[in-house]
Amino acid sequence: MRTPSHVVVLLVAMVLAVVAASWLVARPPAIVMPGIVTGIPGLSAHERSTAASDSSCIECHGDVVAKHRASPHGRTLARIDAGAATTLATARRDDDALGRFIERDSSAWFEHTQRVAPLPVQWLFGSGMQARTPVTTWLDPDGRTVMLEHALSWYPPGFLDATLGTEAMQSRGGLAACGKLLDPETTRACFGCHASLVPARDGRIDEGAVVVGVGCVRCHPGGHLHATAMTRGGTDQAAGEWKRLSPLESIRACGECHRRDDQLPPEDIRPDNTLIVRFAPVGLAQSACFTRQSDHRFDCLTCHDPHGAATRRAAATTERCVGCHGDASSSRKCSSAPLTSDCTTCHMPAVEVQPHLSFTDHWIRIRPATRSHPGE
Amino acid sequence: MSSPSDGGHQAGGAGSSGRRNWLRASLFGLCIVLILQPIDGDGVWWDAARGRAIVAGAVAPSAAIQAGDPCGEADWLGGLLWYLLIAAGGPTALMLVRMVGVWCVLAWCQRLCRRCEDRVSSIAGTAAALVATSPGLDPTSLWWDVAGGCAIIAWHAAHRDAGTSLGRRREIGSFLVAVAWANLGPRSLLALAVPGVAGGQRALVLAGLCLTPRGPLGLLDSAWMLVPPLEVVLREGGDPGILAGHAIGGPAPCAIQFAAWVVLGSVALLRCAYSKPGAMPVLPWIVLHSLLVANPSSLPALTPFAWWLAVGDIRPSTPTLCPTGLRGLGPPAPVGVRGAISRRHAAYGLATIVAAVSLCAATGPWWAVPWRLGWGLSARLEYRQLVEPLTQCGPGGTAFAFDERTAGMLAWSQPDGPRPWLVPRRALIAGRFVAEATRLAELRAGWDMRQPALDGSPGGWWVPLMSRGTRLILIAATDTAAIRGLEPGIFKPMVIDAPVVPFARAGDPASSPAILRGIADRILVEDGEWAFAPPQPAWTDWTLDLCGLCTGRPDPRPLLRQADVLLAMRLPRAALKILLPMTQAGLADGTSRLIDATEQIAETERLTLGAPSIFRAGVLERLRARPDPESDLARALAAIHGDIRRGSHDRTMIAVDEYLARGPLVARESLARDEGDASWSIAMLELEAGRPVAARTTLETLSTDSDRTLAAAAVDMLDRMTTSEQPR
Numbered sequence A: 001m002r003t004p005s006h007v008v009v010l011l012v013a014m015v016l017a018v019v020a021a022s023w024l025v026a027r028p029p030a031i032v033m034p035g036i037v038t039g040i041p042g043l044s045a046h047e048r049s050t051a052a053s054d055s056s057c058i059e060c061h062g063d064v065v066a067k068h069r070a071s072p073h074g075r076t077l078a079r080i081d082a083g084a085a086t087t088l089a090t091a092r093r094d095d096d097a098l099g100r101f102i103e104r105d106s107s108a109w110f111e112h113t114q115r116v117a118p119l120p121v122q123w124l125f126g127s128g129m130q131a132r133t134p135v136t137t138w139l140d141p142d143g144r145t146v147m148l149e150h151a152l153s154w155y156p157p158g159f160l161d162a163t164l165g166t167e168a169m170q171s172r173g174g175l176a177a178c179g180k181l182l183d184p185e186t187t188r189a190c191f192g193c194h195a196s197l198v199p200a201r202d203g204r205i206d207e208g209a210v211v212v213g214v215g216c217v218r219c220h221p222g223g224h225l226h227a228t229a230m231t232r233g234g235t236d237q238a239a240g241e242w243k244r245l246s247p248l249e250s251i252r253a254c255g256e257c258h259r260r261d262d263q264l265p266p267e268d269i270r271p272d273n274t275l276i277v278r279f280a281p282v283g284l285a286q287s288a289c290f291t292r293q294s295d296h297r298f299d300c301l302t303c304h305d306p307h308g309a310a311t312r313r314a315a316a317t318t319e320r321c322v323g324c325h326g327d328a329s330s331s332r333k334c335s336s337a338p339l340t341s342d343c344t345t346c347h348m349p350a351v352e353v354q355p356h357l358s359f360t361d362h363w364i365r366i367r368p369a370t371r372s373h374p375g376e
Numbered sequence B: 001m002s003s004p005s006d007g008g009h010q011a012g013g014a015g016s017s018g019r020r021n022w023l024r025a026s027l028f029g030l031c032i033v034l035i036l037q038p039i040d041g042d043g044v045w046w047d048a049a050r051g052r053a054i055v056a057g058a059v060a061p062s063a064a065i066q067a068g069d070p071c072g073e074a075d076w077l078g079g080l081l082w083y084l085l086i087a088a089g090g091p092t093a094l095m096l097v098r099m100v101g102v103w104c105v106l107a108w109c110q111r112l113c114r115r116c117e118d119r120v121s122s123i124a125g126t127a128a129a130l131v132a133t134s135p136g137l138d139p140t141s142l143w144w145d146v147a148g149g150c151a152i153i154a155w156h157a158a159h160r161d162a163g164t165s166l167g168r169r170r171e172i173g174s175f176l177v178a179v180a181w182a183n184l185g186p187r188s189l190l191a192l193a194v195p196g197v198a199g200g201q202r203a204l205v206l207a208g209l210c211l212t213p214r215g216p217l218g219l220l221d222s223a224w225m226l227v228p229p230l231e232v233v234l235r236e237g238g239d240p241g242i243l244a245g246h247a248i249g250g251p252a253p254c255a256i257q258f259a260a261w262v263v264l265g266s267v268a269l270l271r272c273a274y275s276k277p278g279a280m281p282v283l284p285w286i287v288l289h290s291l292l293v294a295n296p297s298s299l300p301a302l303t304p305f306a307w308w309l310a311v312g313d314i315r316p317s318t319p320t321l322c323p324t325g326l327r328g329l330g331p332p333a334p335v336g337v338r339g340a341i342s343r344r345h346a347a348y349g350l351a352t353i354v355a356a357v358s359l360c361a362a363t364g365p366w367w368a369v370p371w372r373l374g375w376g377l378s379a380r381l382e383y384r385q386l387v388e389p390l391t392q393c394g395p396g397g398t399a400f401a402f403d404e405r406t407a408g409m410l411a412w413s414q415p416d417g418p419r420p421w422l423v424p425r426r427a428l429i430a431g432r433f434v435a436e437a438t439r440l441a442e443l444r445a446g447w448d449m450r451q452p453a454l455d456g457s458p459g460g461w462w463v464p465l466m467s468r469g470t471r472l473i474l475i476a477a478t479d480t481a482a483i484r485g486l487e488p489g490i491f492k493p494m495v496i497d498a499p500v501v502p503f504a505r506a507g508d509p510a511s512s513p514a515i516l517r518g519i520a521d522r523i524l525v526e527d528g529e530w531a532f533a534p535p536q537p538a539w540t541d542w543t544l545d546l547c548g549l550c551t552g553r554p555d556p557r558p559l560l561r562q563a564d565v566l567l568a569m570r571l572p573r574a575a576l577k578i579l580l581p582m583t584q585a586g587l588a589d590g591t592s593r594l595i596d597a598t599e600q601i602a603e604t605e606r607l608t609l610g611a612p613s614i615f616r617a618g619v620l621e622r623l624r625a626r627p628d629p630e631s632d633l634a635r636a637l638a639a640i641h642g643d644i645r646r647g648s649h650d651r652t653m654i655a656v657d658e659y660l661a662r663g664p665l666v667a668r669e670s671l672a673r674d675e676g677d678a679s680w681s682i683a684m685l686e687l688e689a690g691r692p693v694a695a696r697t698t699l700e701t702l703s704t705d706s707d708r709t710l711a712a713a714a715v716d717m718l719d720r721m722t723t724s725e726q727p728r
Helices: A005-026 A045-052 A062-069 A082-090 A167-171 A174-178 A184-194 A223-231 A247-258 A280-286 A314-325 A343-347 B013-035 B044-055 B061-065 B080-089 B091-112 B119-137 B141-161 B168-184 B188-193 B199-209 B217-226 B230-235 B255-275 B282-294 B296-310 B343-363 B384-393 B404-413 B424-429 B433-445 B462-467 B480-486 B512-527 B546-551 B557-568 B572-584 B591-609 B614-622 B632-645 B650-662 B664-668 B676-688 B692-702 B708-725
Strands: A077-079 A100-104 A107-111 A119-121 A123-125 A133-139 A145-150 A152-155 A159-162 A179-182 A195-197 A350-354 A357-360 B398-400 B470-476 B491-493 B500-505
Touching: A005 B255, A005 B282, A005 B296, A082 A100, A082 A107, A107 A133, A119 A133, A133 A152, A145 A174, A145 A184, A174 A179, A174 B591, A174 B708, A179 A184, A184 A195, A247 A280, A247 B462, A314 A343, B013 B091, B013 B119, B013 B343, B044 B061, B044 B080, B044 B404, B080 B091, B091 B119, B091 B141, B091 B296, B119 B141, B119 B255, B119 B296, B119 B343, B141 B168, B141 B188, B141 B296, B168 B188, B168 B199, B188 B199, B188 B217, B188 B282, B188 B296, B199 B217, B217 B424, B255 B282, B255 B296, B255 B343, B282 B296, B343 B546, B384 B404, B384 B470, B384 B500, B384 B512, B404 B470, B404 B500, B424 B433, B433 B462, B433 B480, B462 B470, B470 B480, B480 B491, B480 B557, B491 B512, B512 B572, B557 B572, B557 B591, B572 B591, B572 B650, B572 B676, B591 B614, B591 B632, B591 B676, B591 B708, B614 B632, B614 B650, B614 B676, B650 B664, B650 B676, B664 B676, B676 B692, B676 B708, B692 B708
Parallel strands: B398 B470
Antiparallel strands: A077 A123, A100 A107, A107 A119, A123 A133, A133 A145, A145 A179, A152 A159, A350 A357, B470 B500, B491 B500
16 A cells, blocks of 8 residues: 555654754853854854944034943953064063964964974953953864963063963973963953953854944943834843842952952962952952942942042042041041051052052052062 | 464464574573663662651652642642652662563563463564663662552453453552552653543542642643653753753653664554554654653653554453554454564564664663663662761751752761752743753853843843752752853852762852862862773672673763763863773773863963863864864864875874874873974873873973973973972
8 A cells, every 4th residue: 555645744754853853952051251252143253243332322422432442441461563563572671481472463472492483373362551461373173263461561661571370481391381271261361351342152262353442332232232122212221230230249249350359279369479469459358448438339330430540539539438438527537647658558558469560459458668579 | 371262363383382482581581681780770869768758757759858838739649659668678679679670561561461362472572672661770769650650540341351241340450540540650651641531530539639738730740741841842942852851850861762762652553463464553643742742751750551453452341442443353463474484484573673672771771772781770870979978068058969960869868968959840840940950051051140031031040049058069960051050150060070070169168178188179170190991890889780790891871971971071171081991991982071171281282381281182073073064173174184184293193093093101101202293292191101200300301492482381380290299
């Protein structure tokens, strides 16, 4: 008897269904990054890139966007171009033991005696306010992006010196002598704090599509949805309003890049550990000014405007301090110095962690008034 | 087995009797093999912990043993029996459950098709049903779904056969079966799927399904188990990345189970097509396959229904048995027999196939049949290595353990310790599956800190996990992506050789001793005096590898898993210490893993020496490695491989062949110590052989080499070995 055709059709459909089920089971777990790797319905790669940039914000918030573009946050990552290559190649340094940068064909390369061939340099991490660290990327055998954080960094106004944390590189061989090797996960995390969009799949970063700099959506997630809603005449309020966060949530939000206090082992958080001075939110979270705040809100935004450069004017900082400690009858009044002096000299001194590199210690506390060394 | 009662293809004579005996013997053998499979269900410890919570007085046991669970549960009694069995007879008593399950499925099939004239089809269907349900017969919640499906179908069939009209007794029985199923198994909604049930009776079944602590919401829970929310799939733009890799409510089916399903489905279609021109079991057939695609883990639970359509005697004595109109059908014709295959050939062929499947299931693992003859619990369920480090963690906090196996081990072994957060099944019911699965995906990618997701949600696992007091992250040893993703972070492994790798936070005083031991173990296996030899087949108080005892060859799967863990932790020499002897002994084909480990070493050499050593390049050449063509390693290897093929490194290649055939100690004898590159390889081979003292001597000689790169690399390696040898 001839098999009915509809039986054949259903047989085929059944086999396909089973194959589909087995495929669902057998395929390896996908690394899903909502909205970044797989995209969201309706957004093309171009639209995704646009959404991550500030171009959707500039129409209504032009002043802030313009200011932010020039800020350190906006300039914290850059692709190497001819100008940057020249800057690296012509920067001064004390000795050649760590190698040297050269410019070739508008690109930057790094030469080292421990290595046969020069290394191409593709990225500069850092805004230049403190330093700019060259980075080389390549693909590991599994096709995932890894990077080398070079042992030489550029410091203002134009020095090359050891990158913080790479001082021991001189004794190492091969590529390891040139800097710190970072695995794919750490590589992605590094880019993640210096960029607004890091398209990556299976560990491979699409470097051409990286949206450099800490843009609007980096701190205001969902900003593109807000822009879309406002364009359509909606009443959607700003996405990611920071004033809705508690002070602790606020400094920890900054700490997602500048390091959160709950990210460090408790035994590392102590006053004599100078390694943590570069992690401002960590120090701030230990400060009495923060832990005992009551009627005045105190967090990173009390003193800093993240859309611009951190102020270096003592008067501006002191004005913030006086806001809480300025009452002559207050128990919080400073007993050692007049209120017109620079409070940070004693309570938030700059700590030099290595030549050319110092950080303001945000662990606000009472200590002897020395500029370079925190009190005991 | 009963003879056919009416006309058609009458069998007769010694030949027919002989064929029946062969068929019975093959089926009996299959049953024995399927009984003697170690318990391997992911939910064993989870359900046992739930049962223990019931005995302690909890009405919502899942909420009692895990954190973050806001819901009650319908199948609250599902673990009670398993806990009582363990309490009475220990974990090996659970094998009774499997034994009972296999025999019950066999008896159920044979009873319900006793009037089937086509013995070949009925035996084929029975064998297919046994294979398809086998993993579902482990003492987990899925067991109740299989039992419930068999029970509800048997109840309807029994009353139909007896000619009983729709009476009170039948209704009460259906109701009671529904109540029991709803309180024991998570897929009780299938009770409504029996064909030929009148509307009134379905309403009664529905009412029975609602008699659980969850009430009518239990129906929704059951529906989610059968058809996980499609919005999970649609959210990802059609990419089922979330569901893939997460076996919800049961193990992921293997190839042989799918093959058995295809058999059942094909028989159902062909049978009904031949039975009546134009008549098709369209609706139930389509529904079953749709449920399979929606959640493949439901395959064992769906099998009774698939079997019923395929081979069960669905001739109605009353109308409306099947809504698609299979009324008054004659006996089904044999499949494909007419004019194509003789009954004799079909019988012997079937017996051979069943015997072959039995042999594969006994001697595995094979690609399509990952089963192996044994007794007790599988190595994947061994949690006792975790007891000490987890006990040291002390009470308080939560643990991220997004699968029932790892969460179950924690909940069972540490009832007072950190509580696991939502397991996949509970997360699905609570509407948090996407969030938790995303956390796991972020762990795998090493995405810890929040970065903007363009759909408005924040990414990063750190903030969510810290906000709920996570002190432990438990990762299955097979989830090497997550192990690798956690490597550079603050969570460190406490144990490196267990089926589940527990990560604790560095800086947690309670976990620090275990973390330090884990670090010491890593150093030992990678650069220390640790050497590996293939173990004897497992024989412990919990596990008996019967196949291994008979053949003398241990189960390679735990060893391969261990090698995968070591590779994920970037300990390639340790992995090679396991893989090379295994491959040389023929226990398993570890070629792909050998390539991964060697590529890791070659890449490290490229970074430290400027190029991979010729020895490692030669190993990759022999193994036909294909690293990513855009990687620097691939470019570096291309040049060396060209030289090798031109015969420039014959002596090294002799060493490579010795290495692959006889191990590192023999291979190093073939390398020239007076060549820098070869000396480096000798040192690495000595480390790989578990001889750090000899390696140190070689490296000290290299440290004065005229090649500055090589000398610096040797000094660097010596420093690393010295640091690791210092007492902690």
